[in-house]
Amino acid sequence: MIxxxxxxxxxxxxxxxxxxxxxxxxxxVMRVINIAHGPLxxxxxxxxxxxxxxxxxxxxxxxxxxxxxxxxVGLLLQRTLVFRVVxxxxxxxxxxxxxxxxxxxxLAQLAFTSDLRAVEFITGAWVVGGLALSKPRFIAFLFAAxxxxxxxxxxxxxxxGKAIRATSQSREVALVCGINVxxxxxxxxxxxxxxxxxxxxxxxxxxxxxxxxxxxWTFKSFLVIVLGGAGNYxxxxxxxxxxxxxEQLASLFLTTQLSEVVAYLLLVVVLIVxxxxxxxxxxx
Amino acid sequence: xxxxxxxxxxxxxxxxxxxCVYPAFGTGYGVRSTLQIFMWIALAGSWNLISGLTGxxxxxxxxxFGIGAYAGAILITAAxxxxxxxxxxxxxxxxxxxxxxxxxxxxxxxPYFAISMLGLNEVLRALVSYFEGLTGGGNGLSLxxxxxxxxxxYVMGALAVAVTAVTYLIITSRFGLRLMTIREDExxxxxxxxxxxxxxxxxxxxxxLGPGIAGALTARDQGYIEPISVFPLAITVxxxxxxxxxxxxTVWGPVLGAIALFVIQEIVWARYPYVHPLLFGAIIVAxxxxxxxxxxxxxxxxxxxxxxx
Numbered sequence: 191m192i193x194x195x196x197x198x199x200x201x202x203x204x205x206x207x208x209x210x211x212x213x214x215x216x217x218x219v220m221r222v223i224n225i226a227h228g229p230l231x232x233x234x235x236x237x238x239x240x241x242x243x244x245x246x247x248x249x250x251x252x253x254x255x256x257x258x259x260x261x262x263v264g265l266l267l268q269r270t271l272v273f274r275v276v277x278x279x280x281x282x283x284x285x286x287x288x289x290x291x292x293x294x295x296x297l298a299q300l301a302f303t304s305d306l307r308a309v310e311f312i313t314g315a316w317v318v319g320g321l322a323l324s325k326p327r328f329i330a331f332l333f334a335a336x337x338x339x340x341x342x343x344x345x346x347x348x349x350x351g352k353a354i355r356a357t358s359q360s361r362e363v364a365l366v367c368g369i370n371v372x373x374x375x376x377x378x379x380x381x382x383x384x385x386x387x388x389x390x391x392x393x394x395x396x397x398x399x400x401x402x403x404x405x406x407w408t409f410k411s412f413l414v415i416v417l418g419g420a421g422n423y424x425x426x427x428x429x430x431x432x433x434x435x436x437e438q439l440a441s442l443f444l445t446t447q448l449s450e451v452v453a454y455l456l457l458v459v460v461l462i463v464x465x466x467x468x469x470x471x472x473x474x
Numbered sequence: 475x476x477x478x479x480x481x482x483x484x485x486x487x488x489x490x491x492x493x494c495v496y497p498a499f500g501t502g503y504g505v506r507s508t509l510q511i512f513m514w515i516a517l518a519g520s521w522n523l524i525s526g527l528t529g530x531x532x533x534x535x536x537x538x539f540g541i542g543a544y545a546g547a548i549l550i551t552a553a554x555x556x557x558x559x560x561x562x563x564x565x566x567x568x569x570x571x572x573x574x575x576x577x578x579x580x581x582x583x584x585p586y587f588a589i590s591m592l593g594l595n596e597v598l599r600a601l602v603s604y605f606e607g608l609t610g611g612g613n614g615l616s617l618x619x620x621x622x623x624x625x626x627x628y629v630m631g632a633l634a635v636a637v638t639a640v641t642y643l644i645i646t647s648r649f650g651l652r653l654m655t656i657r658e659d660e661x662x663x664x665x666x667x668x669x670x671x672x673x674x675x676x677x678x679x680x681x682x683l684g685p686g687i688a689g690a691l692t693a694r695d696q697g698y699i700e701p702i703s704v705f706p707l708a709i710t711v712x713x714x715x716x717x718x719x720x721x722x723x724t725v726w727g728p729v730l731g732a733i734a735l736f737v738i739q740e741i742v743w744a745r746y747p748y749v750h751p752l753l754f755g756a757i758i759v760a761x762x763x764x765x766x767x768x769x770x771x772x773x774x775x776x777x778x779x780x781x782x783x
Contacts, residue, residue: 223585225533225592274763281529281657282762284588285718288533289758292711296752405707409593416586447604454597461586462578 194321195438201327203434204334205389209407210414211341211426212385217415218358218423219378220276222283226267226291227386227411228404233294234260234387235394235403236302242309242394249311249395253333256391257384264383268376276375291408298401306398330392337388338427341381345423354378355423406450413457419467428468493631497624505627509695511736512630513688517709518716518728519637520684524677525714526722527650529657530580532678534591536709537598538568538685539692543704546690547615548608557622558629561690568686569679576678581671583660595710599701614700617693626695630688634729637684642725644680653677654723708751715754718761721768726783730770 213227224230237256241247247255267290275283312329315322345351357364357374365371389407397403410433417432418425433453440452460468497505517539525531542564549560575594579587602609609615644650655663656670663670693699712735720731739750765772773779 217585223589271759271763279529279657280585280588281525281531282766284531284533284585285714285758286762288531288714289755289762291755292758293752293755296748296755300748300752406593406596409589409596412585412589413593445604447600450593450600451597451604454593457590457593458575458578461582461590465582465586 191442195442196435197321197323198327199435199438200431201324201331201434202437203431204331204338205392205430206410206414206433207427207430208334208338208341209386209389210411210418210430211338211423212382212389213408213411214415214418214420214423214426215354215358215378215385216382217420219354220272220375221280222272222276222287223280223412224272224379224382225284225287225408226294227382228407228409229291229294229298230260230264230383230404231386231390231393231407232298232399232401232404233263234390235399236298236307236390237387238391238394239307239309239399242311243307249309249391250329250333253337253388253391256387257337260387260390261380261384264380265376267383268379272379273372273375291404295401295404302401304400304402306400308398309394311395326395330396333392334389337385341385342423350374350377354381410453413453415467416457416460416465417468422467425467432468490635494628497627505623507736507740509623509627509630511733512627512634513692514712514716514732514736515634515729516630516637516684516688517713518720518732519634519641520681521710521713522717522722522724522728523637523641523644523681524674526717526724526727527644527653527657528674528677530674530678531588532591532681532710533588534594534710535681535685535713536705536707537591537594538571538682539689539709540595540598540602540701540704541571542568542686542689543693543699544602544609544615544689545686547617547693547699549690550617550694551615552608557620557626557690557694561629561687561694564690564693565683565686568682568689572679572682573675576675580674580678595705595707599705602701602705610700612701614698614703615693617697617699619697620694623695626691630691633684633687633691638725638729640680641728644677645723645725649673649676657723711751711754711758715757717768718758719768721770721774722766724768724770724783727768727770731768734769 209231213224216222216224234256237259238249238252241252241255242249271286271290275286312325315324316328345355353364353369353374354377356367357369357371361371414426414429414433416429418427418429436456437449437453440449444452493508496508500508517535521532521535545567546560546564549555549563550557555563575590579590603611644653652663652668652673655666655668656673660670689704693704716731716735717728718731719735720729721727761768
């Protein structure tokens with residue numbers, strides 16, 4: 191039973207880590223918490239749904255397409271709206287991205303209606319040694335792990351990735367080193383939106399899609415960042431896995447209904463005990 | 475043009491008298507709409523107390539409204555309290571919740587508070603569904619039949635006046651100045667010796683009281699509550715839009731925003747129900763970028779009105 195929970199926890203944890211990495215990047219680089227992160231994930235899920243139902247694409251192959259589409263959406267949002275509040279007080283950036291999030295959810299409601307949609311591509315489970323491995327969740331896990339690995343390699347080894355990390359360490363020093371900070375901001379927002387969209391595309395195969403599905407993901411991504419430590423990008427991996435495990439344990443010992451309550455309690459406890467994250471990280 | 479105190483007070487007194495006698499003449503629809511406006515003034519004014527004054531954005535203020543509604547309804551049905559006392563109980567319940575959330579989250583700077591409030595709503599909804607025995611779960615909770623709309627009209631009106639008066643008292647006090655110092659520069663505020671945590675927490679507790687009472691009153695007035703009717707994100711969004719539109723951090727901004735948006739909503743947007751939440755999102759974006767001080771801010775600039783209104 192415990193082994194089953196561990197597996198389920200790791201499977202959903204990888205998705206959490208991937209989506210949260212996007213939020214962590216924007217926060218690290220621009221000090222902006224993007225409330226619209228969840229709704230961007232929702233748009234990614236719809237991209238997959240339409241490519242699957244209208245064009246008959248294999249939903250797993252739509253992941254890069256959804257990421258590319260939302261990369262562009264992210265660039266546009268940053269270029270037109272978000273760049274104006276990067277240096278403004280926190281109140282402005284929170285409210286602005288909140289407004290964007292409300293607008294996106296309601297646009298989706300107008301355009302796609304609030305009907306539940308599902309991508310029924312692959313169902314069932316593999317049974318390995320008495321343990322059930324849900325097929326869609328396992329494949330989604332592989333994709334999430336691959337995308338997250340690629341994102342980390344990009345951040346670690348490429349010039350652009352290094353420029354992003356430099357900007358998040360110190361914008362002034364990055365500027366002095368000749369990094370075009372405004373372009374890095376643009377790129378970061380696009381990349382973060384793409385990560386959210388990738389999460390949404392994978393989620394589309396697992397759960398039902400509807401315009402309000404994203405809201406809880408903004409919160410969960412933030413929780414993952416807090417667990418791992420704000421500004422500590424590998425911390426997102428740790429936080430994602432931890433959240434996945436805690437939620438699965440909660441639904442085993444309590445009920446599924448209360449797993450969100452447990453996640454919330456986790457946030458409150460961490461904020462009391464170790465606000466800089468369980469792994470440590472940049473202090474607030 | 476500068477306003478003098480006398481005429482302003484005269485107009486206000488006249489408005490109060492008119493609203494007091496209105497239920498004797500008004501139609502049922504008119505009284506109900508005015509009651510709703512009172513509620514929105516109280517809600518928007520309360521959101522303004524924490525977010526407009528300290529700059530700590532509360533994305534979950536509807537949680538206080540909802541918990542007030544449930545506490546009030548349970549006190550009326552299970553404990554048999556009369557509704558005015560139960561309404562106070564709703565306010566107390568909201569304050570207790572604010573203490574529980576504010577204590578860990580307001581000690582920290584940055585977005586922790588905002589996001590914690592964002593998640594709070596879902597948690598309360600889940601808890602209400604879980605404790606079915608007490609709350610009725612998804613089936614909701616019915617209150618005994620009682621036509622008290624007229625009495626609730628006066629109590630809600632008094633609540634709206636009280637929230638606005640408290641806002642005025644705070645903004646013109648040293649306590650309010652300290653809150654606004656936290657908003658402008660929290661580190662500087664600390665360096666000046668302000669106990670920022672305690673100030674934020676007190677402001678947050680006061681800002682939870684009004685929505686708690688308003689929630690209990692609304693529960694009594696409607697006679698039936700369920701999780702989706704008292705915990706919708708839309709209530710938080712509406713509070714935020716009203717305050718931003720009217721002018722955050724001011725006394726009259728929330729009042730102005732509540733009246734203006736409620737009237738617009740009733741007259742125009744009720745015909746296009748799907749477009750109107752979209753417009754709310756657009757209004758937030760537009761106000762943040764183009765007129766951060768809201769309509770009242772524009773009026774203050776144009777007519778040289780005092781900053782403390």
